[in-house]
Amino acid sequence: MEYTVEDLSPVKKKVSVTVPVEEVNASLSATIAMYRTSVDLKGFRKGKVPSSVIESRFRKEVYSEATQDLVNVHINEIIGELNVNPVSRIDFDGGELVRDEAFSYALSFEVLPEFELPNYEGMDVEQEQVVVKDDEVDEVINRIRGNMAEIITLAENRPAKDGEIAVIDFAAYENGEPIEGIAAQNFQMTLGEKQALEDFENLVKTVAPGEEKEGEVTFPADFINTEFAGKTVTMKVTVHSIQERRLPELDDEMARKAGGFDSVEKMREAVVQSYKKSRGDLCKSQAQTSMLERLLKTVDYPLPESMVEMYMDNLLMEKKNRLERQGKSLESLGKSMEELRDEVRPEAEKIAKTQIFLVAAARKEGVEVTEQEVDMQLHQLAMQTGQDFRSVKEYYAQNNLLFGLRDRLLADKAMDAVFQKANVTEVPPKDLKLDGAE
Structure with a gap:
């Protein structure tokens, strides 16, 4: 195998490869030998099928695999000798092996550019000192307390406010018919955290425990489910209870x-x-x-x-x-x-x-x-x-x-x-x- 290298650009190379007849025939023979060990044909013992029969019966598969195997071997050899690292797929331009004929093909691929690194030894660089403020620590401690908060059901008979949790049933309707997929029961919804559409939150904030209300809710035009994007539906909401998070005491316990x-x-x-x-x-x-x-x-x-x-x-x-x-x-x-x-x-x-x-x-x-x-x-x-x-x-x-x-x-x-x-x-x-x- 012989090859020449052409630089199509500073980051793209083309390798033209010529394979002599002897290497072509050897590759075909190796592939046929591999087929002989595994092919089971009627009238022949396994492993004893003549090479000519294999080449005749499986010509398409044999010639395709022999070409692919030979090119893969060449690619590894060429890449190693050139000491390059392709950063793109390697494009193959060529046909298929033909017995008793030399074979030519081309490979093209992109590589990293060559350039001179600047001198960075002793380069002056500033790095900020690490400072932790008390209010930042307090904020983390408060988040920890929030995660440990106890959920308490409120006795007040009033609609929920921001920061509170409304336990609700809801369902969506269009032209009086329920919309599949937009419904839930005993759903815990924390208000004020933008967990739901603004129209829907505003509706929930008008409903006291034990009450049921309905109102129109409009989905945004860029809603991920295009079936509902920009659409206005009727939402029915039942509030079962209102809950709040009670923070634990900040103590050693x-x-x-x-x-x-x-x-x-x-x-x-x-x-x-x-x-x-x-x-x-x-x-x-x-x-x-x-x-x-x-x-x-x-x-x-x-x-x-x-x-x-x-x-x-x-x-x-x-x-x-x-x-x-x-x-x-x-x-x-x-x-x-x-x-x-x-x-x-x-x-x-x-x-x-x-x-x-x-x-x-x-x-x-x-x-x-x-x-x-x-x-x-x-x-x-x-x-x-x-x-x-x-x-x-x-x-x-x-x-x-x-x-x-x-x-x-x-x-x-x-x-x-x-x-x-x-x-x-x-x-x-x-x-x-x-x-x-x-």
């Missing part, structure tokens, strides 16, 4: 129940340490981001279109998921897919440029990601989502997500390696707020 703390003071200390860890990670991440943005401004290189397209797909999927959590859809934005892709392209190009830079830095610093590190990350994902590790790994493998996961881990390790060589100075914090520190 509550601290023990909250997490086995010896005292309220010990619980506060744990919250402070959690804040320091979370905020410290955030401050470091912000300093790394600032450093990376400054470095990226000093370099310029072409981006493989396949990488940009992949990140565009990821960004649109994230947007779709966010909208669906809000009860909306991509279609509700009123834009074509081409317009949406154009909108996210700049961000996708920024992500691709960052990834390429960090891959180059990883190569320079000798940073690698092991299979064990990938599995560890998958274990964490499995624990977070309550799924089985093998199921998560199989999903990532089947959807070609393992490469992306490995790249993200590599980028994180490369950024840490680069940051370690910076000259980091701590500075007073800006107005920084971190949600969910507990």
Whole structure:
């Protein structure tokens, strides 16, 4: 096998391959030999079917598999000799093997661009100091108390107010007929937290326990279920009771129940340490981001279109998921897919440029990601989502997500390696707020 390499662009290569007759025939013979061991034909003992019969009866399958196997062997050999890492699928341009004839084909694929990394050793970088305020700790403690609150049914005969829980039955009607799928019994609805449509909440706030009322509710025009988008229906509501959350006393007993703390003071200390860890990670991440943005401004290189397209797909999927959590859809934005892709392209190009830079830095610093590190990350994902590790790994493998996961881990390790060589100075914090520190 001989090949020549042509650079179609700084990030795209074309490899033209010529295979001599001897290698063509050898590949066909190897595939036929494999078929002989497994094919069972009437009139022949298994494994004793003549090669000519195999080639005649299974010509289409044999020639297709022999071509594919030979090309795959060549791809591994060529990629290894060129010492490149394709970032796109490898496109094959060629026909099929023909016995006693030389075979020619071409491969094309995108690769990472070559460029000179800027000098980042000793680079001056500012990182905010970690400061935890008392009111931030108080806010977390109050959330813990809220999670431990006792639910009490109120004796007052009045409609529920914001912050209270209405236990209700409800159903939707259109032209006097019930609408399937919009009904529930003994549903606990916390008012004022926008758990439901505003029209529906306002209706519930007019109904006292033991009463039933109905009113019109209009679904928003961008409602995720297009069947109801913009539609006005009649909602019937029955309120059974009104409940409220009563917070426990802030004492050592509550601290023990909250997490086995010896005292309220010990619980506060744990919250402070959690804040320091979370905020410290955030401050470091912000300093790394600032450093990376400054470095990226000093370099310029072409981006493989396949990488940009992949990140565009990821960004649109994230947007779709966010909208669906809000009860909306991509279609509700009123834009074509081409317009949406154009909108996210700049961000996708920024992500691709960052990834390429960090891959180059990883190569320079000798940073690698092991299979064990990938599995560890998958274990964490499995624990977070309550799924089985093998199921998560199989999903990532089947959807070609393992490469992306490995790249993200590599980028994180490369950024840490680069940051370690910076000259980091701590500075007073800006107005920084971190949600969910507990």
